[in-house]
Amino acid sequence: CQPVRRRPSFEVFVFHVGDKTWKSYDWSQITTVALFGKYDSELMCYAHSKGVRVVLKGDVSLKDIIDPNFRASWISQQVSLAKTQYMDGINIDIEQEVNCSSPEYDALTALVKETTDSFHCEIEGSQVTFDVAWSPKCIDRRCYNYTGIADACDFLFVMSYDEQSQIWSECIAAANAPYNQTVTAYDDYIKMGINPKKLVMGIPWYGYDYTCLSLSEDHVCTINEVPFRGAPCSDAAGCQVPYKKIMKQVNSSISGILWDENQKSPYYNYKDPAGSFHQVWYDNPKSISLKAEYIQIRGLRGIGMWNANCLDYSVEPVAKQQTEEMWEALKPKL
Template structure:
């Protein structure tokens, strides 16, 4: 049986820079991809922050229990060697309901949880899930049986419109986030196990023509977009054609600019849109909120960067 942790503020630290200026007092767990610098380790633990290892379990061999044990031993060895406080499991390939892999994943999470509880008791075990359990062409896990095996389910409440082809949309629209989280709760999953992920980045879309009424039409057969961090977006806003615009339907900001003769539209999240989603923490009695990723906000000690960073951190846990 997994141990339920109190309210979480997750953060993903996947680069080795700007870490010293994080708002350490507001974080409970940081996900890392490998060994962290000694300075980060010491500072995080001085604030009682858990450092957990990101582990892509899609590479695990589910056919051979001996191989499975060896892989578990390897991962647990890394956690122990780096003196980390748990594991964050990620399975990225698409998964269809009822498939062999669908059944194997539940078994694999059970083996993983059992291994950690026996070999490394007290370590935090979390599992990554898509923005909704009602997935279409996505990762469909056996969510309800998995939930009691782990401490937390990190819900990717972003990249929601990845299956969109013709019109640019928000990375993480409020209504979709609410619907996705509510659907997990309707399955019977304890809401306190759910950590709502929010993006500190946006997407830059290439439009076919000037976006009328905020609608950026894309090349349906091959839409062009690229990820862009919040720290780049805020620097870019004053140079854009429109400045910051707001879409009420998606409760999200966007901006339009030109590159050469081509129109672009950037959809992103900022303090206002994140604060609105943060109200779901109390409304749905969630276990916490998580940031993808900490380095996407400028944490340098300039007056402008400090202001923007403060606003984004405060948006995670509004009064």
């Protein structure tokens, strides 16, 4: 039950949202599990037996953290909970809007620093991380002090997915995490002065299913205009689908697996029982491997996924192979 103190040279950060599929994860790779489901003492003990950290989810209203007394109280509660549950730190997941000139801007940075200082002091070897949007350019109006937050914690988990949450061009279905857009954003973080060793790349183990208003012969799928945080269109026009469902559906699709070379992403088209055309964009071992190569070349801290429960952990041979290939894709091949 003792907290984990080792510092791995390469981080594989896993989000776990519940159930017992964790028994089938590739524990030879994992370094941290962020518990975003119910607390599971069996998982915690098993992870520790493998030298893997298990961390809390930290979420709090930004309006509240302007008050230093509230911050101190909240942090104290988190440290106490971590100690009670033999946890190894906390992953702060705050995805609220922040304006650069607002009091929340400085309060958020202060919260991260104070949380890190407190955890490091109270739990030896503990880890404090913060989740940021796929780009530092005020995505979804999340205009944070990215360099200050990076300095204040152990590392940033960059959510390199939902990259169509704000669509400013034409309303068409596109990749959840297109390669060039994804890696350019890391270059932007690094240009700000953030050490690559403070960046862990998040990749999606899910995709988006869009209903097409029209589907052209060259596979352009126009979608409903669903505004989000100032943008006229967004991926909210689609719905999230886990990789395990995608793999069951793709073989019966009308297109089979297609590959978009510009976005370096797989997709396919299908027709629903009502006769409507759909387009599904997702990531697979091929697209993930390209990103894993970039991580190695750029010297990033590691890789992780939202979320580990999206794969099929059954003993069915085809599913078993598909799941193994997704875990294998996390390993840099260079």
